[in-house]
Amino acid sequence: xxxxxxxxxxxxxxxxxxxxxxxxxxxxxxxxxxxxxxxxxxxxxxxxxxxxxxxxxxxxxxxxxxxxxxxxxxxxxxxxxxxxxxxxxxxxxxxxxxxxxxxxxxxxxxxxxxxxxxxxxxxxxxxxxxxxxxxxxxxxxxxxxxxxxxxxxxxxxxxxxxxxxxxxxxxxxxxxxxxxxxxxxxxxxxxxxxxxxxxxxxxxxxxxxxxxxxxxxxxxxxxxxxxxxxxxxxxxxxxxxxxxxxxxxxxxxxxxxxxxxxxxxxxxxxxxxxxxxxxxxxxxxxxxxxxxxxxxxxxxxxxxxxxxxxxxxxxxxxxxxxxxxxxxxxxxxxxxxxxxxxxxxxxxxxxxxxxxxxxxxxx
Amino acid sequence: xxxxxxxxxxxxxxxxxxxxxxxxxxxxxxxxxxxxxxxxxxxxxxxxxxxxxxxxxxxxxxxxxxxxxxxxxxxxxxxxxxxxxxxxxxxxxxxxxxxxxxxxxxxxxxxxxxxxxxxxxxxxxxxxxxxxxxxxxxxxxxxxxxxxxxxxxxxxxxxxxxxxxxxxxxxxxxxxxxxxxxxxxxxxxxxxxxxxxxxxxxxxxxxxxxxxxxxxxxxxxxxxxxxxxxxxxxxxxxxxxxxxxxxxxxxxxxxxxxxxxxxxxxxxxxxxxxxxxxxxxxxxxxxxxxxxxxxxxxxxxxxxxxxxxxxxxxxxxxxxxxxxxxxxxxxxxxxxxxxxxxxx
Ligand SMILES: Cc1ncc(C[n+]2csc(CCOP(=O)(O)OP(=O)(O)O)c2C)c(N)n1
Numbered sequence: 185x186x187x188x189x190x191x192x193x194x195x196x197x198x199x200x201x202x203x204x205x206x207x208x209x210x211x212x213x214x215x216x217x218x219x220x221x222x223x224x225x226x227x228x229x230x231x232x233x234x235x236x237x238x239x240x241x242x243x244x245x246x247x248x249x250x251x252x253x254x255x256x257x258x259x260x261x262x263x264x265x266x267x268x269x270x271x272x273x274x275x276x277x278x279x280x281x282x283x284x285x286x287x288x289x290x291x292x293x294x295x296x297x298x299x300x301x302x303x304x305x306x307x308x309x310x311x312x313x314x315x316x317x318x319x320x321x322x323x324x325x326x327x328x329x330x331x332x333x334x335x336x337x338x339x340x341x342x343x344x345x346x347x348x349x350x351x352x353x354x355x356x357x358x359x360x361x362x363x364x365x366x367x368x369x370x371x372x373x374x375x376x377x378x379x380x381x382x383x384x385x386x387x388x389x390x391x392x393x394x395x396x397x398x399x400x401x402x403x404x405x406x407x408x409x410x411x412x413x414x415x416x417x418x419x420x421x422x423x424x425x426x427x428x429x430x431x432x433x434x435x436x437x438x439x440x441x442x443x444x445x446x447x448x449x450x451x452x453x454x455x456x457x458x459x460x461x462x463x464x465x466x467x468x469x470x471x472x473x474x475x476x477x478x479x480x481x482x483x484x485x486x487x488x489x490x491x492x493x494x495x496x497x498x499x500x501x502x503x504x505x506x507x508x509x510x511x512x513x514x515x516x517x518x519x520x521x522x523x524x525x526x527x528x529x530x531x532x533x534x535x536x537x538x539x540x541x542x543x544x545x546x547x
Numbered sequence: 548x549x550x551x552x553x554x555x556x557x558x559x560x561x562x563x564x565x566x567x568x569x570x571x572x573x574x575x576x577x578x579x580x581x582x583x584x585x586x587x588x589x590x591x592x593x594x595x596x597x598x599x600x601x602x603x604x605x606x607x608x609x610x611x612x613x614x615x616x617x618x619x620x621x622x623x624x625x626x627x628x629x630x631x632x633x634x635x636x637x638x639x640x641x642x643x644x645x646x647x648x649x650x651x652x653x654x655x656x657x658x659x660x661x662x663x664x665x666x667x668x669x670x671x672x673x674x675x676x677x678x679x680x681x682x683x684x685x686x687x688x689x690x691x692x693x694x695x696x697x698x699x700x701x702x703x704x705x706x707x708x709x710x711x712x713x714x715x716x717x718x719x720x721x722x723x724x725x726x727x728x729x730x731x732x733x734x735x736x737x738x739x740x741x742x743x744x745x746x747x748x749x750x751x752x753x754x755x756x757x758x759x760x761x762x763x764x765x766x767x768x769x770x771x772x773x774x775x776x777x778x779x780x781x782x783x784x785x786x787x788x789x790x791x792x793x794x795x796x797x798x799x800x801x802x803x804x805x806x807x808x809x810x811x812x813x814x815x816x817x818x819x820x821x822x823x824x825x826x827x828x829x830x831x832x833x834x835x836x837x838x839x840x841x842x843x844x845x846x847x848x849x850x851x852x853x854x855x856x857x858x859x860x861x862x863x864x865x866x867x868x869x870x871x872x873x874x875x876x877x878x879x880x881x882x883x884x885x886x887x888x889x890x891x
Contacts, residue, residue: 252689252690252691252868253690253691300691300692300867301691302869303689303691303867303868303869303870303871304867304869305867306691306692306864306867307692321650321691321692321693321694322650322651322653322654322693323623323651353622353623354623356622356623356624356627357623357624357654358624358626358627358654359654384595384596384623385595385596385600385603386596386598386599386600386620387595387596387620387622387623391620391622392622392623393622452603454600457599457600457601458599458600514869514870515866515867515869515870516870517861517863517866517870517873517874520863520864520866520867520870521861521863524862524863524864531862532862532863535861535862539861539873542880542883543873
């Protein structure tokens with residue numbers, strides 16, 4: 185049995201692809217979906233390069249003991265940048281826990297992103313400021329929060345759309361099915377975005393489900409499409425089209441992006457135990473960043489100077505990431521006491537003061 | 548105290564396994580599962596990433612190689628894991644479920660408390676549900692949110708479940724086999740920060756159903772009893788060690804069974820020393836310590852020299868990893884409580 189479902193899926197006829205791994209744009213397919221300009225492609229390229237460099241820096245920080253854990257996003261840059269850039273700034277996002285590239289695109293800073301993985305907080309950015317909810321570590325819970333939020337958008341007669349990210353593994357949770365059904369029956373303005381990266385830790389997608397996710401979504405009454413998740417333009421075009429249909433009052437939608445996590449699940453994982461090297465090598469040939477680089481060069485939309493500038497911006501981001509990570513303040517239990525309830529109760533205050541007095545006894 | 552554990556597997560431990568060996572707690576659990584599966588072909592394992600990966604803590608390492616499809620990598624769905632285990636048990640199997648981390652048992656909560664726990668009573672004793680649910684529990688490993696929780700109180704509050712916690716390698720081996728042999732559902736807690744603790748383990752021990760319901764004195768003492776279970780057993784032993792250098796003699800009781808409580812052993816020790824400190828990682832508020840303190844007070848009131856003290860987590864969500872050192876009950880906090888109960 186193939187444990188390599190995504191390249192196959194990405195070749196299948198009903199999977200949208202606009203740029204092939206050699207960087208060739210399918211003009212006919214793109215026409216009518218997307219105005220492919222140098223500016224657009226350069227922007228997406230930059231998002232992906234910065235996101236990848238950030239991920240790499242976070243990985244080293246974990247290896248050097250500065251982070252407790254890191255969940256790598258290597259290989260998923262196109263799925264994330266392509267989708268988030270299809271949204272309006274006020275469209276609300278409910279991420280899972282691996283959406284670092286998307287988060288950076290929304291302006292979330294390295295400090296805000298790393299705090300949780302350093303063990304300094306459980307979620308450190310203001311979701312209102314970025315219209316990007318804090319990460320959810322319990323799989324698929326956020327899909328229901330997203331539906332509820334979308335119901336609220338509809339009540340408010342607002343025209344923003346909600347997008348929620350989840351994984352192929354998370355799709356097996358009851359919450360995920362409840363969310364799809366709920367969205368369909370309430371016509372909530374929501375788009376479910378599945379980053380199918382082929383694996384849920386050691387479990388291949390083939391052990392999560394026997395029929396494609398898009399088929400399941402259609403069964404619930406959603407609009408659904410599959411895209412090559414390593415093709416940033418295909419992801420961007422598909423998400424834009426879906427978001428605009430939903431914004432215009434169409435049924436909720438699901439996008440399944442076939443991609444691949446080119447690293448282990450997390451820094452605690454040992455992918456050698458379950459994944460063979462050939463699979464990785466096959467996927468390296470589908471690298472989402474390289475494809476865009478080839479396209480930019482072929483079209484003359486970017487020269488060496490441009491690539492050098494992006495690379496140096498990425499280095500700058502890495503330096504900033506490292507510095508900010510080390511400077512993150514240590515958490516204090518007193519803060520957790522104060523933040524447990526909106527107003528600290530008498531009992532909590534007494535417990536906190538007892539704790540603080542105890543700490544002071546060591547000074 | 549008797550358990551309803553059937554002993555279908557008791558005599559079968561003749562397979563050639565090295566007798567006494569040193570093993571980590573994780574390895575002892577692995578050997579316990581292996582032996583249980585060799586003894587009874589109706590034992591099947593269900594869980595996320597337990598086959599080729601051997602579980603995220605490697606507790607099921609190598610079992611898929613030996614037992615094939617009796618080790619099931621399940622879809623990522625905890626309600627599904629427990630719900631299907633119930634069905635398998637109704638069909639005569641003895642499923643052992645692995646929940647990947649303590650904080651991910653909640654999607655299965657309904658299946659556990661509404662179905663698994665109640666089906667026997669509801670069938671007026673006609674049905675047996677020999678399901679074991681293994682849960683790595685507790686903090687101290689610098690993990691992220693939902694990976695350090697102590698949720699025993701939820702399950703102890705539900706009648707129809709046995710809830711046990713092992714604290715060291717030999718118990719890990721013995722108790723896991725007893726849990727699997729037990730005809731009742733068992734919530735089996737494994738202290739994750741002790742997975743790498745090493746000790747002598749006798750792998751030739753037969754299954755002993757009695758292991759499940761019994762507390763055990765790990766260290767005799769006369770001045771006060773420290774009651775602990777799971778991850779805090781080692782803390783309590785450390786406390787007794789330090790207290791001894793200060794001329795204080797502490798008795799350490801490893802509860803092992805959280806539901807039902809071994810009240811006989813608990814009260815015997817409490818009456819003997821007259822002073823009790825309970826240590827657990829879970830928040831003190833409505834935690835197991837409250838039950839223990841109330842039990843001691845009801846049964847040993849006239850033998851007590853001081854109110855029972857509880858040391859545990861605060862009434863706040865488990866904090867970020869870099870603050871967990873202040874949250875977890877440590878040597879100092881427990882010694883302070885010992886000082887308080889021993890104050891003249
Ligand atoms: C309810 C729940 N069960 C188990 C876990 C442990 N866990 C964390 S990530 C993961 C795999 C998730 O796979 P997928 O949804 O495909 O997302 P990916 O990590 O591949 O991006 C598991 C089992 C969890 N976080 N939540």
